[in-house]
Amino acid sequence: MKLNKMDNSSKTVLFFIALIVAAVIVGSSEIYLSPFGSVFRPRAPQINPMDLEFYYIAQTLISTINVALVIFLLFTYTNIYRRTRSEFTIGLIIFSTVLLTRDLAANPVVTKAFGFVSYGLGPFALLPALFEFVALSIMIYLTVE
């Protein structure tokens, strides 16, 4: 079947599958092909010269703010659901609940409570939390607009 003859939903499904396949290939190549060794190979602790304490303080702070933002979204969606009983809103509630568990699992305060410490990440300790903060801010803006 020619690509331009396909209807829109088959194109969407195909695009989705292609993305997943690409992700699996990139992810597994990291394990099997990387010249620097797998990300999962046990290594002796080493000090990353780029590893600044600031990154971890900022990460802890922003991650905790993110948890608060997700809780705010969750409450807002729950309120909307109470009034609308909309399935669409149930989806948003489930989405923000799962995101909340993710944020709790990734929060350094929680990690530390379970006896684990992350180190050696350099600026990448901070960046995921920072970008998620931006994403959540946009989501909140759109939701309360």
Next chain:
Amino acid sequence: MRPLKYLLGWLIAGTRGGATRSEIIRSLRDTPQNANQLATLLGKDYKTIRHHLHVLEKNRIITSVGDKYGATYFLSQVMEDNYVVFEEIMNKIWKK
């Protein structure tokens, strides 16, 4: 009109002001009117109504004719043509 369905779903069931927005859409279908008339009709604050009108117009659900304050608001052509999509969403939302 699936894109319109998603947009309305978000504007009504995904945002805090959704309930008021649906009332505005319904009222404008009955009678095109200005912000002041809508505020009186729906018993809402004038500024709230103006805010929602702005959001709805930005999303091309409604259009306006006239200068800024006295402007009369109408449903947009797309919304008028696909009003059944709006009704479907409203039935699905409030009947359960």
